[in-house]
Amino acid sequence: MKPSFRIAAATVALIMLLSLLPGCELLPSGGGAVSVTSIDIEGSEKRSLRVGDVCVLEVLQTHIATEDLTWSVDGDAVTVDEYGIVVGKKAGVATVMVCYDHFYDTVEFTVSGDGLNGGEDGDGDGDEENEITSDPYVNVSKAEFYANYTPAKSFTDAYYRTMHGLLSGSLEVPGQAPTVAASRPKQGGRYVRNTEMRYEDNGNTYVVLDAAGNVAFKVYRGAAYITLEEVAAYMFAFGGADGAFPANYTSSKKTNPETSPWGEYLRVNHSYFLGDTERYPREPKLPNITGCGGSLQYWEMDIGTGSYNNGNKITRGACRLVYGRNDLDGDGVYEKDELHVFYTYNHYDDFQEYLNYQGGWGERFGYETNGSSAIKGPSPYVSVTYSALSARGNSALSMYVVPEKQRPLAA
Incomplete structure (x- = not known):
């Protein structure tokens, strides 16, 4: 099976490295050095999290051992551990860096304070989901709803729609x-x-990418x-x-x-x-x-x-x-x-x-x-290749948000 990562319910079970970038030599079966020319990200990388969100950063070279990577963070909006697991802690901006030998790569995180843990350190600016505090469709007819239709913008919005037999996706x-x-x-x-x-949203929202990884x-x-x-x-x-x-x-x-x-x-x-x-x-x-x-x-x-x-x-x-x-x-x-x-x-x-x-x-x-x-x-059946879209090209890091049930225990 192609190497992949997994996060167990109680602890980190395994974080494996994904795909070989140009300039990396295979590690001989008897051991030996790994040649790496770069682990730079193509262009700048910026990600958004909310307080309480967890994500995993991975280096794509398949033969760099996890213990040979050094993770650090500039700022207190997030924390990062030795496995590249990032946790949104408070509203703000922080930069996570990974180093291998004299090469490095960075990802900038912007954290909003309205996440799953209540966001007590937040700045009070709610996202679209948190703006819905009660059922917005209780007095809306289906004719009115579909005449002014837009797809659901959040899990909470979709939840209330389902209560009234209303769609959340495209009408086409x-x-x-x-x-x-x-x-x-x-x-x-x-x-x-x-x-x-x-x-996202404690595993209730699934983010679908396009072919370019956006x-x-x-x-x-x-x-x-x-x-x-x-x-x-x-x-x-x-x-x-x-x-x-x-x-x-x-x-x-x-x-x-x-x-x-x-x-x-x-x-x-x-x-x-x-x-x-x-x-x-x-x-x-x-x-x-x-x-x-x-x-x-x-x-x-x-x-x-x-x-x-x-x-x-x-x-x-x-x-x-x-x-x-x-x-x-x-x-x-x-x-x-x-x-x-x-x-x-x-x-x-x-x-x-x-x-x-x-x-x-x-x-x-x-x-x-x-x-x-x-x-x-x-x-x-025509077989496929298994790879993260964000890992294509020269990108050295990929990220996904881990559902609540798959998160490691807090330190």
């Missing part, structure tokens, strides 16, 4: 084919699946979504064996939109996906799937395209999101063989993997892709 009904990013990152001739899983949009736990991009990101971040799915989805395929609080935004179906390629020979084999002897159970759910739901009835089409997300080893971390999200818009004949960024869809594989021939059968 997707087309059948996915909208693919103009430039999908590749490494070694394979598409990159982004390994960064960036959470923030594209956010999805909120327990909120309602209809677009392929938002539903895929939601299931990648929050789905799992507990049956978690967007609030406007129901596992029942018979629910009537006329009697549902979600009306035309109701989406149905959340059921086991068998993946039995002997029984269904047109279907390609998905990675590690139980139906073919693997250990990862997959589920399927509808993606409503076109005239899927006119408010009176649902006409199910051929588009499905098929995902497997199980913590098979119970370590609290989803390794690459425990998390896959796929999209099929021709009823399981072909699939594309969600690459964990906006417009990130992998290479098609399956029956139609292989010429719709019973003799040739479906083409196999």
Whole structure:
């Protein structure tokens, strides 16, 4: 498995180094020196945190030992430990530095004082979420709400919307084919699946990046979504064996939109996906799937395209999101063989993997892709490269916010 990092519930379990930069030589099996020409960040790096937020900084050279790195901080807005774990402590600005030999790199953090721990040292300036102190939709009709619609701006906003059967994401009904990013990152001739899983708000907000590693949009736990991009990101971040799915989805395929609080935004179906390629020979084999002897159970759910739901009835089409997300080893971390999200818009004949960024869809594989021939059968799954988007180019540090349940104990 490609090296990755993990933060255990009670302590730091492992922080491993990600990908080799130019100028780094492999460490011989018998030991020896590591040659490093630079660990500079490309341009200036600035990040934002709130009081109580935790993030992990990682040096990307894969053969520099953690104990050979020196972390320091200029300012008291954050703290950093020997593993590169940064904690937002008070409102202000601080610069974190990592040194190796005579090379160094820095990240500037701006901390707001309205975070998860109450922000007692803050400056009193609230963000959009904290401006919502009570239910803003209690006296708003659905007609009025959708006439002046904007997507939810915070987890609290999304929470109150769900209470009233209101969407949090885009209103645009997707087309059948996915909208693919103009430039999908590749490494070694394979598409990159982004390994960064960036959470905020105690794990209730998931930050979705674009292909360049910039923030594209956010999805909120327990909120309602209809677009392929938002539903895929939601299931990648929050789905799992507990049956978690967007609030406007129901596992029942018979629910009537006329009697549902979600009306035309109701989406149905959340059921086991068998993946039995002997029984269904047109279907390609998905990675590690139980139906073919693997250990990862997959589920399927509808993606409503076109005239899927006119408010009176649902006409199910051929588009499905098929995902497997199980913590098979119970370590609290989803390794690459425990998390896959796929999209099929021709009823399981072909699939594309969600690459964990906006417009990130992998290479098609399956029956139609292989010429719709019973003799040739479906083409196999096309493997991807696992890498953090922020680690591309010359960047030497990457960051993600750690959910509350995965944070180390305070010193």
